[in-house]
Amino acid sequence: MWKRGTEVKLIIATIKPFKLEEVRVALTDIGIRGMMVTEIKGFGSQSGHTEIYRGAEYEVNFVPKIKLELVVPADQADQVVETITNTARTGKIGDGKIFVLDVSQAVRVRTGETNQDAL
Numbered sequence: 305m306w307k308r309g310t311e312v313k314l315i316i317a318t319i320k321p322f323k324l325e326e327v328r329v330a331l332t333d334i335g336i337r338g339m340m341v342t343e344i345k346g347f348g349s350q351s352g353h354t355e356i357y358r359g360a361e362y363e364v365n366f367v368p369k370i371k372l373e374l375v376v377p378a379d380q381a382d383q384v385v386e387t388i389t390n391t392a393r394t395g396k397i398g399d400g401k402i403f404v405l406d407v408s409q410a411v412r413v414r415t416g417e418t419n420q421d422a423l
């Protein structure tokens with residue numbers, strides 16, 4: 305059965321905190337209507353290293369980042385990735401990472417609408 309809006313993707317992106325407002329505006333400009341924003345700490349290829357303390361290994365040197373989570377129509381995912389990449393890039397280390405995942409279901413709680421209709 306043909307069903308409208310069956311395909312949505314989850315885009316998880318980490319960016320430098322000072323880039324949040326610029327990225328939000330750029331995403332709004334391409335029609336993105338919702339996202340989750342979380343302050344996180346993490347490390348990538350430079351900043352993380354491990355240390356042994358009382359026999360256990362600890363990771364140190366976490367760097368503050370902003371994590372964005374957006375569920376978008378699958379056919380808009382490339383545009384969203386491109387927009388985040390172009391807007392968040394400074395060209396220096398630590399500009400972040402973007403991951404794209406398949407979503408098996410999205411639901412709007414108020415109405416029970418699903419997938420693209422739930423966005």
Ligand SMILES: Nc1ncnc2c1ncn2[C@@H]1O[C@H](COP(=O)(O)OP(=O)(O)OP(=O)(O)O)[C@@H](O)[C@H]1O
Nearest residue numbers: 318345346347348349350369396397398399400401
């Ligand atoms: N493999 C990973 N899995 C999950 N999150 C990651 C991973 N690598 C990096 N991150 C996230 O990205 C952040 C680091 O971003 P960063 O841009 O420094 O990555 P990088 O791989 O070191 O690239 P760069 O060379 O540009 O610094 C971390 O805080 C974490 O949020």
Ligand SMILES: [Mg+2]
Nearest residue numbers: 348349350398
């Ligand atoms: Mg890094």
